Amino acid sequence: MTRGRVPPALLVPAIGGLIFLVLPLAGLLWRTPWAGLPQRLTEPGVVEALKLSLLTASLATAVCLILGVPLAWMLARAEFPGRRLVRALITVPLVLPPVVGGIALLLALGRRGLLGGWLYSTFRVSLPFTTAGVVVAEAFVALPFLVISVEGALRGADSRYEEAAATLGASRWTTFTHVTLPLVAPGIAAGGVLCWARALGEFGATITFAGNYPGITQTMPLAVYQTMESGDLDGAVVLSLILLAVSVTILAALRDRWLTAP
Amino acid sequence: MADRAVSLLEARLVVRRGEFHLDVALSIARGETVALLGPNGAGKTTALRALAGLTPLSGGFLRVDGRDLSATPPEHRRVGVVFQDYLLFPHLSARDNVAFGPRRQGVDRRTAHETADRWLERVGLTDLARRKPRHLSGGQAQRVALARALAVDPVLLLLDEPLAALDARTRLETRAELHRHLAAHPGATLLVTHDPLDALVLADRLIVIEGGRVVQEGDAATITARPRTDYVAQLVGLNLYRGRGDGHAVRLDSGFVLTATDSVHGDAFVAFPPAAVALHPAQPDGSPRNTWPAVLTDIQRHGDNLRVRLDGPIVVAADITPAAAAHLDLAPGRELWAAVKASETRAYPAGVPEA
Numbered sequence: 001m002t003r004g005r006v007p008p009a010l011l012v013p014a015i016g017g018l019i020f021l022v023l024p025l026a027g028l029l030w031r032t033p034w035a036g037l038p039q040r041l042t043e044p045g046v047v048e049a050l051k052l053s054l055l056t057a058s059l060a061t062a063v064c065l066i067l068g069v070p071l072a073w074m075l076a077r078a079e080f081p082g083r084r085l086v087r088a089l090i091t092v093p094l095v096l097p098p099v100v101g102g103i104a105l106l107l108a109l110g111r112r113g114l115l116g117g118w119l120y121s122t123f124r125v126s127l128p129f130t131t132a133g134v135v136v137a138e139a140f141v142a143l144p145f146l147v148i149s150v151e152g153a154l155r156g157a158d159s160r161y162e163e164a165a166a167t168l169g170a171s172r173w174t175t176f177t178h179v180t181l182p183l184v185a186p187g188i189a190a191g192g193v194l195c196w197a198r199a200l201g202e203f204g205a206t207i208t209f210a211g212n213y214p215g216i217t218q219t220m221p222l223a224v225y226q227t228m229e230s231g232d233l234d235g236a237v238v239l240s241l242i243l244l245a246v247s248v249t250i251l252a253a254l255r256d257r258w259l260t261a262p
Numbered sequence: 263m264a265d266r267a268v269s270l271l272e273a274r275l276v277v278r279r280g281e282f283h284l285d286v287a288l289s290i291a292r293g294e295t296v297a298l299l300g301p302n303g304a305g306k307t308t309a310l311r312a313l314a315g316l317t318p319l320s321g322g323f324l325r326v327d328g329r330d331l332s333a334t335p336p337e338h339r340r341v342g343v344v345f346q347d348y349l350l351f352p353h354l355s356a357r358d359n360v361a362f363g364p365r366r367q368g369v370d371r372r373t374a375h376e377t378a379d380r381w382l383e384r385v386g387l388t389d390l391a392r393r394k395p396r397h398l399s400g401g402q403a404q405r406v407a408l409a410r411a412l413a414v415d416p417v418l419l420l421l422d423e424p425l426a427a428l429d430a431r432t433r434l435e436t437r438a439e440l441h442r443h444l445a446a447h448p449g450a451t452l453l454v455t456h457d458p459l460d461a462l463v464l465a466d467r468l469i470v471i472e473g474g475r476v477v478q479e480g481d482a483a484t485i486t487a488r489p490r491t492d493y494v495a496q497l498v499g500l501n502l503y504r505g506r507g508d509g510h511a512v513r514l515d516s517g518f519v520l521t522a523t524d525s526v527h528g529d530a531f532v533a534f535p536p537a538a539v540a541l542h543p544a545q546p547d548g549s550p551r552n553t554w555p556a557v558l559t560d561i562q563r564h565g566d567n568l569r570v571r572l573d574g575p576i577v578v579a580a581d582i583t584p585a586a587a588a589h590l591d592l593a594p595g596r597e598l599w600a601a602v603k604a605s606e607t608r609a610y611p612a613g614v615p616e617a
Contacts, residue, residue, distance in 0.1 A: 163316050164349040166336040168414055169366035178362075182353040
């Protein structure tokens with residue numbers, strides 16, 4: 001600090017906030033049965049759930065990138081009627097409790113749902129209680145995070161570069177792929193990481209829409225919940241720790257590679 | 263001025279945006295460089311954006327080489343634009359920036375790179391081809407931007423304040439170099455600037471706009487000798503007054519009469535340079551002069567001399583030597599007599615626009 005002392009009215013709550021965030025993590029570490037850890041790690045159910053979590057979160061992030069980046073572009077660059085309404089709609093899943101989101105997904109994509117009925121009768125495709133269903137549930141919950149952060153990045157990027165590209169003969173699509181995307185790549189990476197982290201931790205919508213079948217839909221958060229419910233607190237702690245360690249490691253690695261400003 | 267046989271660009275640009283209303287007629291011949299000069303907010307950049315297709319026309323027309331372009335999107339116009347802050351793509355090397363245009367025209371990567379290398383050589387930047395824009399100096403970035411605009415072989419080259427972002431010394435070198443490239447450009451060139459020196463050095467013809475309208479148009483000699491608005495007068499460093507001429511006398515609205523050697527009748531301008539104003543501690547003798555009592559309001563350095571502003575029956579700028587200033591004991595509030603020889607003024611009719 002070069003501008004004098006930090007006012008206590010800001011310092012005290014700031015320290016309080018930090019403790020509030022760190023204390024539960026400390027509690028987790030404190031309760032970890034370190035002795036039985038290696039043995040727990042190799043239990044087949046654990047590895048299975050971890051693999052499924054990483055797979056579904058990555059697929060959900062891919063889905064979010066494919067759908068979300070164009071959506072963010074539309075919101076940031078295109079002029080169309082009802083744009084404010086669209087932006088408001090996108091924020092709804094953000095404030096919706098995930099369990100409610102799961103029920104909504106069932107009503108839309110379930111075998112008798114709005115779109116799901118047609119999917120089933122035409123293609124014999126049914127999403128609920130499948131691994132694909134997990135991906136759908138996670139993508140539904142994580143998409144707003146990606147759209148909002150990428151839209152922010154697009155708004156922050158200087159759109160005059162796109163005008164310069166147009167004067168050089170680039171179509172809007174070429175401009176998007178050759179100029180806009182490279183310019184906002186750090187923002188998209190940040191949004192993708194946020195999206196992935198949200199998908200990895202997803203619980204409510206997944207258990208409601210996809211159920212809790214080991215090996216098929218039981219992701220790590222669901223496995224933690226089930227172990228806890230069965231009275232095995234030590235097991236739940238170990239699973240939690242693994243999830244925590246994996247996500248922190250991956251986020252830290254991505255942060256170094258992608259999220260440092262050029 | 264000589265009428266050019268065929269204009270490559272013919273346009274009347276009408277853009278309405280809220281309170282602002284641009285309505286400017288333009289024509290530029292093949293190989294000609296026209297400077298669009300005007301104060302901030304005059305609509306210079308809007309006119310340039312309309313020509314590039316970045317701002318839609320609300321009215322008027324735009325023809326390049328006989329083809330109507332008013333509804334053509336920018337990517338199909340074959341214009342080259344050098345933007346004020348260059349807008350080089352930060353993620354591409356200098357070479358890829360220049361190759362960007364040729365690539366979009368469907369040229370394969372290798373040929374586009376060859377084109378880019380040729381242009382970089384012409385602007386003297388072969389050594390820096392692999393550098394990213396953030397590792398280029400302002401002058402180098404300006405040259406890459408010029409090469410990028412020219413590499414698409416534009417029919418119409420547009421430059422928006424191309425030298426404004428450079429420091430004084432780089433500007434001098436870059437201006438000379440830019441002059442060379444503009445002279446070699448076979449298409450039409452429009453240069454937007456607020457710097458009269460850029461306009462005088464780089465352009466064959468000047469168009470001055472204020473408040474979205476053309477206020478004066480012509481070659482440098484005409485405009486510098488016969489300004490038609492206060493802005494242009496200030497730009498070229500003249501004192502300018504408007505009044506009614508009756509032979510050698512021009513009566514201003516305030517009732518003050520200026521005597522000129524030129525003879526004018528009706529609505530007229532009188533202009534004279536600040537150096538033509540002589541200052542005296544008391545009323546001078548001698549009849550063929552305009553003299554009036556004045557009060558000094560401001561003194562500033564102006565090159566080797568001092569420029570003073572005087573209040574009185576007319577507001578006037580005068581240039582005097584430091585020696586004269588010391589002799590006259592100049593300070594704001596000082597009462598003096600100002601004198602201008604009739605032979606150093608120029609009077610010309612205001613009604614008829616310059617042909």
